[in-house]
Amino acid sequence: xxxxxxxxxxxxxxxxxxDPHWTATRDRLKARQRPIMTMTICDDxxxxxRLATAQYTERRAREAADGDxxxxxxxxxxxxxxxxxVEAQAAFDEAAxxxxxxxxxxxDFERLKKAHPATEEQAEDGMAFNPETLGPELIAAASLDxxxxxxxxxxxxxxSEGEAAQLFDTAWxxxxxxxxxxxxx
Numbered sequence: 265x266x267x268x269x270x271x272x273x274x275x276x277x278x279x280x281x282x283d284p285h286w287t288a289t290r291d292r293l294k295a296r297q298r299p300i301m302t303m304t305i306c307d308d309x310x311x312x313x314r315l316a317t318a319q320y321t322e323r324r325a326r327e328a329a330d331g332d333x334x335x336x337x338x339x340x341x342x343x344x345x346x347x348x349x350v351e352a353q354a355a356f357d358e359a360a361x362x363x364x365x366x367x368x369x370x371x372d373f374e375r376l377k378k379a380h381p382a383t384e385e386q387a388e389d390g391m392a393f394n395p396e397t398l399g400p401e402l403i404a405a406a407s408l409d410x411x412x413x414x415x416x417x418x419x420x421x422x423x424s425e426g427e428a429a430q431l432f433d434t435a436w437x438x439x440x441x442x443x444x445x446x447x448x449x
Contacts, residue, residue: 298367299441303434305361318352364408406435
């Protein structure tokens with residue numbers, strides 16, 4: 265007897281429609297939101313340093329307290345460091361600017377890329393679109409905070425190269441964000 269690879273037959277559509285599990289799953293799939301990514305900007309180096317120090321000292325105090333569970337002084341120190349971390353995080357959150365970007369529906373993203381074809385030189389370098397003209401449009405289209413094309417153009421022009429690249433990258437990367445896990449079935 266030879267073995268052959270046969271695909272499993274598809275269940276009848278009527279049976280699938282009656283399956284409450286599949287119906288609930290379909291409803292959940294239809295209700296999903298597109299991915300969102302956030303870019304955090306904090307211009308206050310003192311606030312950033314305080315948070316980094318608080319994170320480090322809280323972690324070290326926790327490790328020390330966990331290593332000597334009977335030591336009340338280490339527990340007190342850890343409690344103080346937790347409080348400092350909460351305060352430092354609150355100060356950071358107050359000073360930080362959050363920019364949120366959401367993935368576009370795929371047809372919209374594809375249309376946007378096609379509307380900004382690569383220059384001849386860019387095409388020779390293997391690029392499929394022109395990031396110079398696409399960038400402001402993509403940032404504005406993906407922004408959940410109302411960034412306009414004019415705003416995005418200004419930011420990409422005036423900000424440092426690294427920050428401008430991060431702005432574009434955040435709006436670009438959310439388009440490819442996946443929340444699926446290809447685990448064992």
